[in-house]
Structures are given as structure tokens and as C-alpha cells.
Amino acid sequence: MKTSNKINFSRRAFLQTSTLASGGMLIGFNLFTACKEDVKPPIDLSLLNYNDFNAFIKISDEGKVTIFSPNPEIGQGVKTSMPMLIAEELDVAWDDVHVVQGALDTKNYSRQVAGGSQSLRHGWEPLRQTGATARQMLVNAAATRWGILPSECKTKNGVITNSNGDILGYGDVAIEAAQLEVPEEVALKDPKDFTIIGQGKSNVDIDEIITGKPLFGLDYKVEGMQYASILRPPAFGQKLVSFDDTATRGVNGVNDVIKFGDKVAVLANNTWAAMKGKKALKAEWNQDSQAESTALHDEKLMAILNGDTFDTRREDGDVKKAFAEADTVLERTYETPFVPHNCMEPMNFFAHVSTNKIELVGPIQTPAGTASRIAKMLGRDESEVSLEMTRMGGGFGRRLYGDFALEAAEVSHLAKKPVKVVFSREDDMTDGIYRPAIKYRIAASIKDGKLTGYHLKEAAINSNMYGLIPNFFPAGAIENYKVDTANYKSNITTGAWRAPYTNVLASCEQSFFDELAETMQVDRIQLHKDLLEKVKGTTDEQIQYSPERLQGVIDLVVDKSNWGNTKEGVYQGFAVYYCHNTHVAEIADIEMENGYPVVKKVTCAVDCGIVVNPLGANNQVVGGVIDGIGHSMYGELTFENGMPQSNNFNSYQLIRMHQTPQVDVHFVKNNLAPTGLGEPTLPPVGGAIANAIYAATGQRLLKMPYMKHYEPQKIIG
Amino acid sequence: MPTYNLKINGKLQTIEADSDTPLLWVLRDHVELVGTKFGCGIAQCGACTVHIDGAAQRSCSLPVSNLQGMEITTIEGLSEDGSHPVQKAWKEIDVPQCGYCQAGQIMTASAFLNDNPNPSRTEIRSAMQGNICRCASYNSIEKAVEVAAKELS
Numbered sequence: 050m051k052t053s054n055k056i057n058f059s060r061r062a063f064l065q066t067s068t069l070a071s072g073g074m075l076i077g078f079n080l081f082t083a084c085k086e087d088v089k090p091p092i093d094l095s096l097l098n099y100n101d102f103n104a105f106i107k108i109s110d111e112g113k114v115t116i117f118s119p120n121p122e123i124g125q126g127v128k129t130s131m132p133m134l135i136a137e138e139l140d141v142a143w144d145d146v147h148v149v150q151g152a153l154d155t156k157n158y159s160r161q162v163a164g165g166s167q168s169l170r171h172g173w174e175p176l177r178q179t180g181a182t183a184r185q186m187l188v189n190a191a192a193t194r195w196g197i198l199p200s201e202c203k204t205k206n207g208v209i210t211n212s213n214g215d216i217l218g219y220g221d222v223a224i225e226a227a228q229l230e231v232p233e234e235v236a237l238k239d240p241k242d243f244t245i246i247g248q249g250k251s252n253v254d255i256d257e258i259i260t261g262k263p264l265f266g267l268d269y270k271v272e273g274m275q276y277a278s279i280l281r282p283p284a285f286g287q288k289l290v291s292f293d294d295t296a297t298r299g300v301n302g303v304n305d306v307i308k309f310g311d312k313v314a315v316l317a318n319n320t321w322a323a324m325k326g327k328k329a330l331k332a333e334w335n336q337d338s339q340a341e342s343t344a345l346h347d348e349k350l351m352a353i354l355n356g357d358t359f360d361t362r363r364e365d366g367d368v369k370k371a372f373a374e375a376d377t378v379l380e381r382t383y384e385t386p387f388v389p390h391n392c393m394e395p396m397n398f399f400a401h402v403s404t405n406k407i408e409l410v411g412p413i414q415t416p417a418g419t420a421s422r423i424a425k426m427l428g429r430d431e432s433e434v435s436l437e438m439t440r441m442g443g444g445f446g447r448r449l450y451g452d453f454a455l456e457a458a459e460v461s462h463l464a465k466k467p468v469k470v471v472f473s474r475e476d477d478m479t480d481g482i483y484r485p486a487i488k489y490r491i492a493a494s495i496k497d498g499k500l501t502g503y504h505l506k507e508a509a510i511n512s513n514m515y516g517l518i519p520n521f522f523p524a525g526a527i528e529n530y531k532v533d534t535a536n537y538k539s540n541i542t543t544g545a546w547r548a549p550y551t552n553v554l555a556s557c558e559q560s561f562f563d564e565l566a567e568t569m570q571v572d573r574i575q576l577h578k579d580l581l582e583k584v585k586g587t588t589d590e591q592i593q594y595s596p597e598r599l600q601g602v603i604d605l606v607v608d609k610s611n612w613g614n615t616k617e618g619v620y621q622g623f624a625v626y627y628c629h630n631t632h633v634a635e636i637a638d639i640e641m642e643n644g645y646p647v648v649k650k651v652t653c654a655v656d657c658g659i660v661v662n663p664l665g666a667n668n669q670v671v672g673g674v675i676d677g678i679g680h681s682m683y684g685e686l687t688f689e690n691g692m693p694q695s696n697n698f699n700s701y702q703l704i705r706m707h708q709t710p711q712v713d714v715h716f717v718k719n720n721l722a723p724t725g726l727g728e729p730t731l732p733p734v735g736g737a738i739a740n741a742i743y744a745a746t747g748q749r750l751l752k753m754p755y756m757k758h759y760e761p762q763k764i765i766g
Numbered sequence: 767m768p769t770y771n772l773k774i775n776g777k778l779q780t781i782e783a784d785s786d787t788p789l790l791w792v793l794r795d796h797v798e799l800v801g802t803k804f805g806c807g808i809a810q811c812g813a814c815t816v817h818i819d820g821a822a823q824r825s826c827s828l829p830v831s832n833l834q835g836m837e838i839t840t841i842e843g844l845s846e847d848g849s850h851p852v853q854k855a856w857k858e859i860d861v862p863q864c865g866y867c868q869a870g871q872i873m874t875a876s877a878f879l880n881d882n883p884n885p886s887r888t889e890i891r892s893a894m895q896g897n898i899c900r901c902a903s904y905n906s907i908e909k910a911v912e913v914a915a916k917e918l919s
Binding site for chain 1: 767783784787788791794795796799800801802803804805806807808810811813840841842845847848853856857860862863864865866867868869872891892894895896897898899900901902903904905906907908
């Protein structure tokens with residue numbers, strides 16, 4: 050994760066302009082060149098934080114502006130907010146802007162990725178510079194035509210004026226402007242002059258969404274396309290022995306059955322026939338590696354926590370000594386389960402592999418990496434591959450992994466036909482790349498009423514917290530501090546799930562802090578503020594968060610939530626966290642109904658710097674909070690004999706409207722560069738809820754999902 | 767293969783399909799109306815909601831053979847141009863995040879408001895609980911249904 054927002058770039062290296070054959074001006078930039086020092090190939094998740102982007106502006110002769118949004122849209126709103134940055138500095142009316150999803154273009158764009166809540170943070174300077182540069186070139190062209198200095202020109206809403214009363218539209222000078230030299234220096238607006246940034250703008254695809262226009266991968270089709278339903282091993286660790294497709298071939302509409310690896314694809318004229326054909330397949334499997342279960346995972350992870358084989362990820366002072374000298378030691382073990390992503394749009398992808406080209410279309414968070422893997426798999430040159438991104442019916446990390454696209458390409462290659470692979474919901478939930486089960490053991494030492502030591506051990510399936518997470522709060526605030534990690538290698542596929550690792554870590558740590566404050570007999574809020582006080586002025590460059598900004602969100606959430614002054618029957622829980630470069634504090638209000646806790650309201654204070662699009666930002670904050678509540682209360686995927694024990698929404702509970710609290714959102718107002726919002730409001734909310742449930746019932750819930758482990762209270766009255 | 771005459775968005779269409787084919791796939795694969803979404807296939811998530819004779823129904827679980835003579839309305843037929851009060855409210859509130867479930871949400875909400883044009887907040891929360899939104903835009907959906915109700919009543 051980057052520690053600085055500063056991005057150095059040479060404008061000459063990344064700005065290109067050209068006149069369009071159809072008239073008008075095209076300006077492009079490439080941030081890949083701009084932040085070369087930071088950018089590395091996306092080998093692992095931590096590197097997904099180093100997103101970079103580029104975009105194109107197209108100005109027509111009539112002055113209409115098209116902005117190509119290069120990054121994948123998964124519902125996080127970048128297709129609206131990123132073009133807003135360009136439009137602001139270009140000084141055009143937002144109503145004149147038409148946003149188009151850019152296709153994968155490794156020559157002109159680079160690292161087109163959705164992940165890590167990094168889009169706006171990394172795009173903030175370069176996208177505005179791009180808009181400002183285009184504006185300056187348009188002004189220079191007008192000034193030349195008028196025979197005056199560019200500084201004598203003004204712009205507003207796509208119109209250039211001067212003190213003589215002359216007027217030119219951007220479209221009038223677009224071609225001349227495109228032929229000018231790219232200016233070396235351009236001024237950016239003072240934030241107080243923003244007219245687009247900070248104004249709520251609707252989702253740019255809103256009209257298409259509410260009228261049901263084709264937008265998503267599942268909506269894409271071409272003439273002659275085959276729908277493919279794929280039979281995959283029913284349990285992790287299994288291999289295909291044999292299959293019988295007699296019944297399948299008798300299904301109306303089924304055209305072909307193709308085995309590839311340990312999978313069998315049924316190709317048909319329509320989705321229903323493909324799904325029916327798959328159900329009619331008879332297959333034999335053998336268990337090639339261990340058939341794992343949730344009981345096995347629990348046993349292995351607990352054995353790790355009870356052992357002493359760890360990688361130490363951060364160590365300050367002498368934790369051993371602090372614990373040896375402590376008056377009191379608080380130690381708790383927190384347990385979190387596997388969860389699937391459950392994007393509403395099941396995984397799907399279109400591929401047409403032919404002799405001279407490979408066409409790919411569909412929902413993918415990592416288009417460049419996926420196109421490259423497919424070229425490699427088929428032994429083809431990357432230049433033969435084209436990839437068009439559709440709008441995505443959710444991502445949450447699942448669409449970082451192009452497994453479904455590789456399947457589509459392989460089946461199309463074998464069938465020699467255009468193919469769309471479509472997962473059923475059961476395929477989607479049981480052939481997942483899950484958030485892994487993780488257990489934490491957290492211990493704190495208290496001496497003379499002071500917190501002297503903190504030791505966190507993480508035992509996770511397959512991999513551990515990445516990058517600089519061990520340097521998030523409370524690192525730096527406690528003299529003797531240690532984070533240890535270890536994992537158990539499973540044959541169940543795991544990967545990134547919205548706010549990877551912090552999504553459960555924050556909830557567990559913030560539950561622990563609530564109990565710690567109680568043990569120390571200090572105020573919960575004050576404990577955090579005092580700890581943060583110690584981090585101020587730190588010279589430790591590893592520390593990721595700002596203690597001032599965390600204190601700021603704490604003050605704001607306390608102020609807005611009636612903390613400590615609620616009406617009778619309302620119980621509150623507090624949590625604060627920093628991740629994905631954003632500082633968040635949350636207070637959950639619960640009430641007891643029929644012996645069960647019901648989350649009624651969550652007050653959320655966020656410091657993400659400048660709020661670019663308040664409408665979209667609010668949606669992300671609220672969505673992240675409710676998603677976090679749903680998964681900490683209800684989300685769990687268990688395994689028996691290598692098989693997931695839930696496969697659809699009748700056996701897996703996602704939060705629904707009647708279980709949803711009102712989320713009250715407050716942003717800290719400042720002029721700092723914006724940071725992302727797709728993930729950071731999710732991690733702490735589980736802690737806020739667990740703490741509120743404790744306040745109401747005296748039960749400390751150490752195990753997710755909370756409602757499975759909660760013991761109902763006797764109904765009084 | 768049998769043929770069926772279906773009235774979809776006011777237009778009679780002849781469909782050639784197996785009798786067990788769910789309306790969802792007839793709409794999506796046979797008549798190019800892809801606004802109705804596939805979410806679960808077992809009537810649990812509401813993404814595929816359409817109106818059958820004005821009532822909200824899950825098209826993933828309605829076989830084509832049961833639908834002759836009925837009025838089928840999809841998101842494409844709710845209005846010609848997005849001008850239905852529920853669609854307008856969705857735009858005003860800027861409900862969608864990924865947007866995938868929203869056609870189903872709009873179809874559920876519009877049928878509900880047709881029956882109950884002046885609902886309480888509790889009634890809204892109860893009526894909409896059959897539709898999952900994975901992005902959790904529930905607060906905005908609730909607000910948008912209230913806005914639409916105001917215009918309708």
C-alpha cells in the first residue's frame with residue numbers, strides 16, 4: 050500500500066492528442082507512464098493497490114464531450130466519479146458529457162483494474178490534469194484565433210470568452226487545439242471553484258438500468274452463440290473419472306458435450322437447454338486430495354493458534370516481557386467462517402476463439418491479466434486478443450479471478466464456435482473463490498492500569514493478511530506490540546472478498562478493544578483517543594493511518610450518534626478503523642425484539658478527503674455498512690466431504706430489507722485528496738454490532754456469524 | 767417442440783420452447799428482453815420479477831406452458847421511456863449501485879404500490895424483503911418507494 054498520495058509524472062510522457070477522422074479532438078493520457086516507479090505486475094493482492102488509469106476525452110465539433118472511462122464498473126461508481134474529475138477541469142457542463150466504457154486497451158490504457166478502493170485516490174491528480182490540459186489547449190487555440198493572450202480568455206460550461214465579448218465553443222476550436230503543442234504547465238482549480246466535484250451526480254447508466262437495457266455480461270449475445278453450462282467437480286479435491294452424456298444429448302436444444310480437464314461443458318441453443326443438459330449428465334469422480342470439512346479447518350486453525358510457528362509481521366518492544374510483568378492479561382479467540390461472494394449476476398463470460406483473433410466480452414475486474422492468461426493458455430499472441438468490459442452485476446473481489454473467462458475461451462477453442470459460459474447460482478456458490486476462514490487470538494497486558502502490551506496471532510486458510518495491514522491501528526500506539534501470522538494450506542479455493550482480511554480483522558480487534566476498555570475500567574472512546582494521542586508525530590514510516598484523522602472521525606461519530614444519551618431500550622456499540630486509505634468510525638444502535646438484537650441504526654463518520662460525488666459516496670458507505678452487518682450476522686459457508694453445504698439463497702442467508710438499519714452518513718469536511726469508499730466502511734461494523742449486542746445482553750460474541758452463536762434472551766413481559 | 771402464444775408487454779408472440787422452459791429464459795433467450803435478470807433460479811432473490819396479470823411473480827419459476835392468455839409485463843413494458851413513477855423515483859434517489867437487481871426491485875415495488883398506494887414504512891420493508899440487493903441499496907430502495915408512493919397517491 051502506498052504511503053503517499055503524491056504522484057509524479059511527466060506530462061509529455063503521457064499526454065497525446067490527435068485530430069479525429071470525423072472531426073474534433075481526442076486527448077489521451079497514460080498514468081502507467083506517470084507512476085512507473087510504483088507500478089508492478091498484478092502478481093498478488095497487495096499489488097492491486099497500485100492501480101493506474103488513463104482515459105480519453107473526445108470533443109466533437111458541436112462541443113459535446115465524450116469521456117471514456119477505462120476502469121471496470123462493478124457498482125462502486127467509478128464510471129461516474131472518474132469522468133467527473135476530468136469534466137471539472139475541462140470546465141464543461143456535466144449535462145454535455147457522455148460517458149462510455151473503454152475497452153481493454155493495453156497500448157493506450159494500462160492496469161485497468163477494479164480493486165483495493167484505489168480508483169479515485171490514484172486518479173485524483175492525473176484525471177484533473179488531463180481535463181485541465183485539454184482546457185488549456187482549447188483556450189490557446191481560441192487566443193491564437195483572436196490574436197490575444199491565453200490569459201485574457203475565460204472558460205465556463207464549454208464556452209470560451211474574452212473581454213471584447215467574443216465567444217467560441219470548445220467544438221469550434223477542437224481541431225485547431227488538437228494540433229497545438231501540449232502545454233508543460235497547467236493550473237488546477239482551487240477546490241472552492243469546483244462546480245462538478247462535490248455535487249451529487251446520478252449513476253451515468255441510470256436510464257439504461259431502470260428501463261432494462263442490455264448492459265451486463267449475461268445480456269450479451271451474438272448470432273450463432275452457444276450457451277455453455279459446465280459440470281465441475283462437486284467437491285474440492287476431486288477429479289473426473291468418466292461421464293455418460295446419453296441423456297444430455299437427448300435434451301432439446303443441446304448441440305454438443307465437450308470434456309476439458311476435469312470439467313464437462315454442455316453447449317446448447319439457449320441457457321435453459323444447457324442447464325437441463327448439464328443436470329442430465331452422469332459423472333464419476335474420485336477424491337484426489339483430502340476431502341476437507343469445517344470441523345477439520347477448525348481443528349487445524351486452532352492447532353496453529355495453540356502452537357508457536359508463526360511469521361512475525363511486526364514487532365515493537367518486548368511483548369514477552371510486558372506479558373510476564375502484567376497485573377492482568379486479557380486473551381480472546383475470535384473465529385470467522387468462509388463466505389462466498391454471491392454477486393447477483395452469476396459468473397459468466399463470452400469468448401469467440403477463431404483462427405485469427407480471440408474476442409472476449411464480459412464482466413471482469415482484471416481485464417488485462419485475464420486477456421494475457423487466455424493468450425498464454427491457448428498459445429496465442431496477446432495482440433490477437435480483444436476484450437470488452439460489460440457493466441458488472443457486483444464484483445466484491447470474485448471477478449478479479451478470470452476462471453470463468455478462461456473456461457469460456459477453452460470451450461470456444463474446442464467447439465470452434467462463439468460461446469457464453471453461464472454459471473447457475475449453484476455453480477456460482479459452490480465453485481467459488483471464497484473469503485477464507487480465519488481465527489485470531491488477541492491478548493493484551495495491563496500493568497498499573499495501563500495497556501502495556503498487545504499480541505495478535507492470525508491463523509488463516511491458505512494465506513494471511515497482506516502488505517502493511519500489520520501497521521494499521523493499533524500499531525504504533527502500544528509500546529510492546531506484535532503481529533504473528535500462519536496458515537493452513539487447503540485445497541478449497543480462496544481469494545479476495547470486499548476489504549480482504551481487514552473485513553474480519555477490524556471487527557475482531559474492535560470487539561477486543563471494547564472488552565479491553567471494560568477490563569481496564571476506562572471509557573471506550575477515551576481509550577482510543579488516548580492511544581491515538583501517542584501516535585501523533587510518529588516518525589515510524591510504516592504506520593499507515595493518521596491519528597488526527599482517526600480522532601476526527603471518532604469525534605464526529607460521537608457527536609452525531611447521541612452516544613451515551615440514547616432513549617431507554619437502545620443499546621450502542623462503537624468501532625473505529627482505518628483501511629484502504631480511509632478513516633471510519635461507526636456506532637451501531639440496537640434494540641431487543643423477542644429476545645433478539647435488531648440493528649436499528651448505524652451512524653457512520655468517514656474521512657475520505659474531498660467527497661467527489663456525494664450521491665455515489667453515500668451509496669458506497671451505506672452499502673458497505675449493510676453488507677458488513679449482513680455477513681457478520683448471517684454469512685457462513687460450511688464444508689463437509691470437500692463440498693460446500695449451501696448452494697443457493699434458500700440455504701445461504703443474505704441480508705434483506707426488513708433486517709436493514711438506517712445508515713446515517715457523515716463526512717469529515719476537508720480539502721485533502723480523495724480516497725476510496727468501496728471497502729473501508731465494511732470492516733469495523735461487525736465490531737460495532739458485537740459491542741452493541743454486549744451492551745444489550747451481556748453476551749460477548751466471539752464467533753461469526755453472530756446470529757448463529759447468539760443465545761436468545763428470555764422474553765420479558 | 768411445442769409452440770405457445772404469449773402476450774408480452776401488450777404484444778402477442780409465438781414461442782417455440784419445451785413446456786418446462788421458465789418464462790425467464792423465454793424472455794431472455796427467445797424474445798430478446800434481457801431486462802429481466804437471472805439471480806437464483808428458485809424464486810428466492812426476486813431479480814427475475816415480472817407482472818403476470820398485474821401481480822409480481824418470479825419468472826424463473828413459471829413454466830411457459832402455464833402462461834397462455836395472461837398479461838405478461840416486464841421492465842421493458844412498465845413504461846416506454848422510464849416514466850413510470852417508480853422508475854422516476856429510482857432515478858431521483860439514484861438507487862442503483864451495480865444495478866443488476868433493480869429491474870426486479872422496480873417490478874416488485876410497482877405491483878406493490880398498485881395494490882397499496884399509501885404504504886407505511888413497515889409495509890414497504892415487508893413487501894420488498896423478497897428481493898435481494900447484494901450491494902445493499904436497501905435504504906435507497908425504501909426511500910424511492912416512498913417517493914413513488916407520494917406521486918401515485
